[in-house]
Amino acid sequence: MSALTRNEAQLRAQLIEVQHYEVALDLTTGDETFESRTVIRFTARTAGDTFVELKPDELRSAALDGHPLDPATLTDGRLPLAGLTEGPHELRIAARMRYSRTGEGLHRFTDPADGETYVYTQMFLDDVQRVFPAFDQPDLKAVFEFTVTAPAHWTVLANGITTRIGERPGDSNSANGSDNDNGGGSGEGSASTSEAGIWTSAPTPVISTYLAAVAAGPWHSVRTEHAGLPFGIHCRRSLAPHLDADAQEILDLTTACYDRYHEKFAEPYPFDSYDQAFVPEFNAGAMENPGLVTFRDDYVFRSAVTDAERQRRAVTIAHEMAHMWFGDLVTLSWWDDIWLNESFAEFMGYQTLIEATRFTETWTGFAMERKPWGYDADQRPSTHAVAPDASAVPDTASALLNFDGISYAKGASALRQLVAWLGEKDFLAGINTHFARHKFANASLADFVDSLAAHTDRDVHTWAETWLRTTGVDTLTPRLEESHGGWTLTVDRTGNRPHHIAAGLYDRAPDGVIEPREVLALDVPSDEILSVSGPRPALLVLNDGDLTYAKVRLDATSLETALRGVSRIPDPLTRAVVWNSLRDMVRDGELAAADYLATAEAHIPEESDLAIVQGVLSFTRAQIADRYLTPDRRGDALTTLTTITRDLLRRTEDGTDPGLRLLAVRTLIDSATQPDTIGGWLAEGTVPGGPELDPELRWRILARLSVLGAAGEADIDAALAADPSATGREGAARCRAALPTAEAKAAAWESLFHDDSLSNYLFTATAQGFWQPEQADLVRDYVPRAYPEAVTLAARRGPAIAEAAGRWALPGHEITETNLKAGRAALTSPDITPLLHRKLADHLADLTRALRARH
Numbered sequence: 048m049s050a051l052t053r054n055e056a057q058l059r060a061q062l063i064e065v066q067h068y069e070v071a072l073d074l075t076t077g078d079e080t081f082e083s084r085t086v087i088r089f090t091a092r093t094a095g096d097t098f099v100e101l102k103p104d105e106l107r108s109a110a111l112d113g114h115p116l117d118p119a120t121l122t123d124g125r126l127p128l129a130g131l132t133e134g135p136h137e138l139r140i141a142a143r144m145r146y147s148r149t150g151e152g153l154h155r156f157t158d159p160a161d162g163e164t165y166v167y168t169q170m171f172l173d174d175v176q177r178v179f180p181a182f183d184q185p186d187l188k189a190v191f192e193f194t195v196t197a198p199a200h201w202t203v204l205a206n207g208i209t210t211r212i213g214e215r216p217g218d219s220n221s222a223n224g225s226d227n228d229n230g231g232g233s234g235e236g237s238a239s240t241s242e243a244g245i246w247t248s249a250p251t252p253v254i255s256t257y258l259a260a261v262a263a264g265p266w267h268s269v270r271t272e273h274a275g276l277p278f279g280i281h282c283r284r285s286l287a288p289h290l291d292a293d294a295q296e297i298l299d300l301t302t303a304c305y306d307r308y309h310e311k312f313a314e315p316y317p318f319d320s321y322d323q324a325f326v327p328e329f330n331a332g333a334m335e336n337p338g339l340v341t342f343r344d345d346y347v348f349r350s351a352v353t354d355a356e357r358q359r360r361a362v363t364i365a366h367e368m369a370h371m372w373f374g375d376l377v378t379l380s381w382w383d384d385i386w387l388n389e390s391f392a393e394f395m396g397y398q399t400l401i402e403a404t405r406f407t408e409t410w411t412g413f414a415m416e417r418k419p420w421g422y423d424a425d426q427r428p429s430t431h432a433v434a435p436d437a438s439a440v441p442d443t444a445s446a447l448l449n450f451d452g453i454s455y456a457k458g459a460s461a462l463r464q465l466v467a468w469l470g471e472k473d474f475l476a477g478i479n480t481h482f483a484r485h486k487f488a489n490a491s492l493a494d495f496v497d498s499l500a501a502h503t504d505r506d507v508h509t510w511a512e513t514w515l516r517t518t519g520v521d522t523l524t525p526r527l528e529e530s531h532g533g534w535t536l537t538v539d540r541t542g543n544r545p546h547h548i549a550a551g552l553y554d555r556a557p558d559g560v561i562e563p564r565e566v567l568a569l570d571v572p573s574d575e576i577l578s579v580s581g582p583r584p585a586l587l588v589l590n591d592g593d594l595t596y597a598k599v600r601l602d603a604t605s606l607e608t609a610l611r612g613v614s615r616i617p618d619p620l621t622r623a624v625v626w627n628s629l630r631d632m633v634r635d636g637e638l639a640a641a642d643y644l645a646t647a648e649a650h651i652p653e654e655s656d657l658a659i660v661q662g663v664l665s666f667t668r669a670q671i672a673d674r675y676l677t678p679d680r681r682g683d684a685l686t687t688l689t690t691i692t693r694d695l696l697r698r699t700e701d702g703t704d705p706g707l708r709l710l711a712v713r714t715l716i717d718s719a720t721q722p723d724t725i726g727g728w729l730a731e732g733t734v735p736g737g738p739e740l741d742p743e744l745r746w747r748i749l750a751r752l753s754v755l756g757a758a759g760e761a762d763i764d765a766a767l768a769a770d771p772s773a774t775g776r777e778g779a780a781r782c783r784a785a786l787p788t789a790e791a792k793a794a795a796w797e798s799l800f801h802d803d804s805l806s807n808y809l810f811t812a813t814a815q816g817f818w819q820p821e822q823a824d825l826v827r828d829y830v831p832r833a834y835p836e837a838v839t840l841a842a843r844r845g846p847a848i849a850e851a852a853g854r855w856a857l858p859g860h861e862i863t864e865t866n867l868k869a870g871r872a873a874l875t876s877p878d879i880t881p882l883l884h885r886k887l888a889d890h891l892a893d894l895t896r897a898l899r900a901r902h
Contacts (some may be wrong), residue, residue: 049123050444051100051173053381053437056184059097062131063182065189067090070179072153073196074166074263075215075243080104080143081153081166085179087138089189091131098125100173101180102152103142110139124176134193140180142825149807149847150330152177153261156806160285160772164198165264167326167341170257171334172382173443181256184357186380186489189254197263204262204281206338207249208320215243227902247315249319251337253487255378260322260336269294274309276316284327285772286347290325294349296357297323297364300404304365307403308372308395314482319375323364327773328808332849333363335370335392342367349774350743351599353706355657358406359416361761366396377482380489382446386433387495387516389450390458393417397459408656413459414623415591415662419630422598425520426634427892429885433458434492447846448885451578460596461514467594468510468547469503476502513544521546523571523589524600536570538589542597546571551591551621552584555608561586561616564689586616593624610642614650623659630666633675635899640675643667648687652694657706660695664688664714672718673820674862674897681820688718709738716747722757742770746778753785754819762788777812783817787825793815796829799856800836807847814855823860830858830866834873834887841883853886862897870894 066088073082087099102124103221109116111128121125128138146155146166151174157164168178195203195857196215251259267287270279280297283289289743290297301323309315333692346360373395374388395764397413400406424430431439431449466474477499485494487795492511499507521542528535536550550567564584567577586608589599601609609625616622629646647667654660672684697713698704712734719725729748733739740748749766752758760783767779784795798805805813810815818826837856841849858866870891874884 048126050442051184052442053383053440055822056186059182059184059185062093062095062097063089063091063187065182065187066300067190067192068179068181068259069192069194070180070259071194071196072261074201075196075198076143078146078155080145082141083144083179084141085139087140087180087182087189087829088135088184089138093132093133095131096127096129097131098127099138099140099180099184100124100183101126101140101142102144102176103143105143107141107143108139111139111267112136126180138180142180144178146806147177149845150328151845151847154326154328155583156327156773158283158285159776160283163265163284164267165266165283165327167262167264167324167329168260168336169330169341170259170336172257172447175256175259178261183256185255185257185378185382188255188378188487188489190253191248191250191251193246193259193261195248195261195263196243197246199242199244200265201244202266202268202281203244203248203325204260204266204279204322204339205248206251206258206260206318206336208277209246209248211244211246213245214525215245221560222771252317252588254337254375254729258375258378260324260334260339260341262339262341265592266324267296269303270683271298271479273305277320278302279320279322281322282344283327284717286325286344286349286681288684289347289349294829297360300364301368301531302359303403304368304399306783308368309401311399311478312372312482313479314376314486314700316371316898317486318371319758321368323367328806330807330850335367335388337371337375340367349772350741351705351709351738352658353661353709355661355706357413358400358409358412358658359681361400361404361406362396362409362412364396365399366392367563371401376487377485378489380491381437381440382434382443382449383437383440384491385446385449386454386458386641387490387492389454390433390462393455393459394462398463408619408658410593411619411623411656412658413456414627415658417452417456418460418596418627419662419666420452420592421460421596422452422520422627423893424452424632425457425518427889429892430497430518432516432518433461434511436516444881447882458515458595462594464514464547465510468545469499469505469507474499480791498774508663510545515708517543521597522600523548525550525587525589525602525605527583527602527604529583530578534583534715536567536577536579536587538569538573541570544597545599546590546595548589549591551586551588552579553586553588553608553616554582555585555612559612559615561608561612565619566591567825586612586666588621590624591621593620598635599624599628600632600637601625601628602650610646611649611714612678613646614653619656619659622656623662626659626663633671633900634896640671640900641680644671644676644684644687648691651691653700655704655707657710660707660710664691664710664803668714668717670897674861674893675900677901678820678823682720685718685720689715689720692718696734696736702737705738712738712744715749716744716751719751719755722752722755726752726757742772742774742778745770746775746782749784750778750785750816753782754787754821756787758786772816773808777808780809780812781816784813785819787819789825792822792829797853803844807851810848811851811855814851816855817829818858818860820860826858827861830861831869833857834870834878837883837887838873838876838879841880846882849880849883850886853883853890857890859890859894862894862901864898867891867894867898 071084106118120739155166193205237831266281267284268281289335322339325342325344325347333342369392373391379387397409400409496511524539552564553561572861586605633643692711692715699708726749763782
């Protein structure tokens with residue numbers, strides 16, 4: 048299918064203005080396809096030709112202003128509209144469309160737990176064409192109304208309030224009333240024994256095509272009202288007890304964020320309701336559809352989670368609500384400005400939780416989880432600017448590549464630095480001017496900067512050019528020199544951005560505690576040498592408070608203090624900055640991986656912040672043990688991780704920190720080199736001293752036992768019989784692919800690369816199980832095959848599977864020149880899709896870095 052180019056979009060926006068979509072979907076016509084009928088009303092500013100996008104299974108009919116169009120003219124997803132005259136037009140199209148199994152378009156899922164079926168749309172970035180025809184670009188906003196025919200016991204949700212208006216003509220036996228499972232999407236509804244019900248949605252304000260949304264199925268729903276609007280949360284019926292357990296927490300977070308955004312923003316929430324649907328097999332974390340936010344239903348916790356994971360869900364809720372203003376009310380004009388959506392929502396999500404909820408340490412989680420994502424992406428050959436030049440995003444295919452750690456984490460970090468430099472008052476004033484100028488319309492980087500400039504004397508245009516139009520990570524290094532009665536500080540900068548930062552000075556007390564002495568405000572670069580009286584500090588931390596985006600180095604004295612005492616630093620955010628500095632040094636070959644491992648062994652058993660424990664253990668397990676250390680040292684690294692986790696288990700025996708204990712249990716399972724301990728836990732159904740094994744822990748143990756050859760097909764079958772849920776199916780697929788037999792690997796390979804029946808989630812689970820460092824010899828012959836087969840797979844199955852294949856189905860454990868050579872050969876294939884090319888280039892960059900660190 049053709050990718051829409053920026054030039055084509057600009058020409059079409061100059062030619063037409065779109066007023067209205069009436070979309071009728073019939074979801075009762077079978078398991079594979081649905082019927083889609085659409086009326087689009089638009090106006091041509093002048094006479095000319097254009098096209099509408101559509102990717103049907105069959106185009107049944109099309110008519111422009113009552114004149115039939117030839118369905119045979121549909122080519123590469125484009126139906127020509129030739130000879131438009133100036134003035135209003137009406138386009139009517141009827142088509143049979145195909146359901147998706149990859150989370151793109153209209154995704155269909157049947158719950159193995161109870162046989163119930165659910166469908167939901169994911170239109171982003173250009174997948175509305177898989178559901179109904181559209182002038183599919185963000186600056187052609189219009190009003191949307193849906194009519195949906197669905198099985199009688201289903202509820203239909205949409206962007207606007209939905210109402211069940213009756214049954215399909217000829218059906219009967221309807222029954223009035225609603226209950227917790229059958230109501231309308233924050234609207235009205237009725238149960239029915241008839242074949243199908245008909246639902247309509249209230250018209251939306253003007254929104255972009257990629258934001259239109261429908262979700263249908265026998266949802267379990269919890270509803271409330273707040274600030275005069277209906278609010279609802281929805282999930283599969285089989286997850287109802289788990290949603291109910293957390294419903295008050297989710298709704299309280301939602302309404303608290305809603306209220307705080309209304310204190311910050313002058314423009315009120317612009318839609319008629321606020322539904323949050325937790326949907327199965329969702330590719331992203333969530334999607335900001337106006338009035339109907341969709342979340343991956345992993346956020347409905349079936350098993351025990353840590354408070355850090357609850358915070359992550361809360362951040363996502365706050366992030367998506369911020370999008371109602373950043374992205375939905377004011378939308379980017381073209382995809383080069385995706386940061387205007389994502390960076391703002393990322394920043395606002397973390398900051399607003401601090402201001403409005405119990406989660407007051409969110410920036411520590413951001414530092415440990417999100418910032419490394421941005422730093423890593425920004426140091427690969429595929430790096431790009433937060434706000435790339437328009438020429439770098441010539442079409443929708445290239446736009447899809449930039450939804451990464453740069454557009455999210457780096458962009459949010461840049462905004463945090465902007466607020467530190469500009470001041471929150473002027474920043475919020477600029478934002479509100481931006482909303483007022485561009486509400487229900489589109490805007491660009493230049494528009495946003497102009498809005499900021501209206502409220503400050505600072506040169507925000509230069510700031511934007513320096514921070515948002517450039518690539519790479521600056522590195523800040525302190526130079527301390529003794530002087531008479533004190534010492535001097537100079538900060539060397541590698542890079543080209545200005546930084547307004549804090550430098551924290553710390554002393555070491557006799558008992559080893561790292562005590563704060565003073566915080567210095569610094570602007571980097573500076574021609575001044577800062578003179579400080581008193582003794583040189585034991586520890587100097589640049590970017591204390593983590594207000595800028597830069598790698599920071601430690602001077603020799605500070606490095607020694609950090610390695611000996613990082614857990615004794617009082618503030619968790621400062622500890623996070625120090626841990627990230629150590630992480631960056633390992634990746635850059637300036638600190639031995641073994642020294643990082645030893646530091647983790649010394650200090651993680653004393654760490655209290657869950658985000659730090661999770662971040663350090665994850666990096667140690669996935670990168671230090673599996674990549675940065677040579678295979679002959681991997682066993683010792685796993686033993687060290689087991690030692691760390693046993694120390695944490697002893698520390699948490701009194702039950703005072705169940706989240707920390709859960710992290711320890713998970714890491715011990717993943718790091719086990721012998722099956723006895725975790726096999727005993729599985730047999731007993733509990734960890735001694737707790738926790739009892741829930742489904743997540745059972746599947747985690749079984750996956751590790753499968754890798755170690757201590758479980759087989761019969762064990763997997765028994766576990767799946769005990770947990771026949773969607774998560775259970777994924778666990779079973781992961782375990783089967785992890786079995787250390789030639790037969791299991793051959794079967795998994797066939798499923799991944801030659802059988803297109805796997806859904807996106809089952810594909811990911813199978814790929815996660817396939818490559819195991821313990822089985823390097825067994826899978827070695829598959830290493831060179833993976834790259835060309837991934838190229839063919841991505842071209843055949845599309846972007847969602849290409850994304851999953853690039854992340855999980857390539858051999859990342861094999862840190863060898865042979866592996867690199869095989870991957871580089873695939874990069875030059877003429878058949879490689881842009882998305883897989885990006886994922887493969889990043890994969891090879893990470894392999895190269897790991898190989899360099901080993902030497």
